Amino acid sequence: MNAPTPAAPRAAKxxxxxxxxxxxLLGAALLVLLMPPGAMAPRQGSLHAADTVSAxxxxxxxxxxxxxxxxxxxxxxxxxxxxxxxxxxxxPFVLIDKRAARLYVFDAHARVQxxxxxxxxxxxxDDSVPGIGDRPIADVRPEERTxxxxxxxxxxxxxxxxxxxxxxxxxxxxxxxxVRPTLQxxxxxxxxxxxxxxxxxxxxxxxxxxPAAFYDTHIRPVFSTLPAVVYVLPDHKSLQQVFGVG
Numbered sequence: 001m002n003a004p005t006p007a008a009p010r011a012a013k014x015x016x017x018x019x020x021x022x023x024x025l026l027g028a029a030l031l032v033l034l035m036p037p038g039a040m041a042p043r044q045g046s047l048h049a050a051d052t053v054s055a056x057x058x059x060x061x062x063x064x065x066x067x068x069x070x071x072x073x074x075x076x077x078x079x080x081x082x083x084x085x086x087x088x089x090x091x092p093f094v095l096i097d098k099r100a101a102r103l104y105v106f107d108a109h110a111r112v113q114x115x116x117x118x119x120x121x122x123x124x125x126d127d128s129v130p131g132i133g134d135r136p137i138a139d140v141r142p143e144e145r146t147x148x149x150x151x152x153x154x155x156x157x158x159x160x161x162x163x164x165x166x167x168x169x170x171x172x173x174x175x176x177x178x179v180r181p182t183l184q185x186x187x188x189x190x191x192x193x194x195x196x197x198x199x200x201x202x203x204x205x206x207x208x209x210x211p212a213a214f215y216d217t218h219i220r221p222v223f224s225t226l227p228a229v230v231y232v233l234p235d236h237k238s239l240q241q242v243f244g245v246g
Contacts, residue, residue: 062086064110072100074233081245082231083110087151092222093229094154094176096120096208098147101201103210105218114218117193119179119209121147122202124235126242133173137205145205148172149234149242156223166223168208168230176208176230178215 064079071079075097082088082095088108095104098120105113125146132144154166154176165175181190192200193211203209210219222228231243239245 062110064106065112066104067112069104069112069115071102071104072097074239075100075102075104078231078233078239078243078245079104079106079110081239081243087243088229091226091228093231094219094222096147096230096232098124098149098233098235101198103208105222114214116211116214116218117198117201119189119192119201119203121145121204121206124202126150126234126237128169128172128174128206132206133169133171140205147204147206147208147232148174149232149237151243152230152232153227154223154230155227156220164220164224166219166230168232172206174206174208176210176215176219178212179209 062083064076064083066076066079075095079095082093088106088110090108092108093106095106096102096118097104101117101120102115103118104115107113123143123145126149128146128148129144132140148169150169152168154168155170156164157167157170157175158164159175163177165177168174168176179189179193181188187203189203189209192203193209233239234242
């Protein structure tokens, strides 16, 4: 008996596999002919379920409401940026326009509650001198009496004399408080607030002086329960430099 060549079994297996394939194809063809029309059509959404899910509607951009007030362009730009980005983190906020010597109180939804003139640091500038909060007020030179620009989380507190204030920059000893007309009568701070010009609103050592009635009606109620954000616009720098407004 001659031994089979190595190729013989492979040929037999190949022929068998070919027959099986032919049988499968023939059976599949018969199955297609016997099935009702449309039975082989893919089901909608079975392969691309994600395509059938409706996208969530985009949230409309929030815009600030100024009511009857007429803010400066920089004030308007910053308020729009705060409302659009949510930079106030859901808190009420105060916006102080130093060039216009005016303060705006907004609720958490960027709606103006009221506005008032304010008194500010006598020296124009956007930065506090390092360590100025640790120095006696008598040692603060005229050119150092600035109200710093920036974003601050204001907190309700009290001075050493027991007066309630809003600390804007505690380390620099900058606060927002009622105007004190009797402290330095010759400075006529109350009269400065009532004058039509803004040229005489620069008189403080850096603190923000607010009319007493306005403070009691709008500032104290906002800050006495929770912190709120205080935005102080710059004198010289751009909004982009101070706040990153794009």
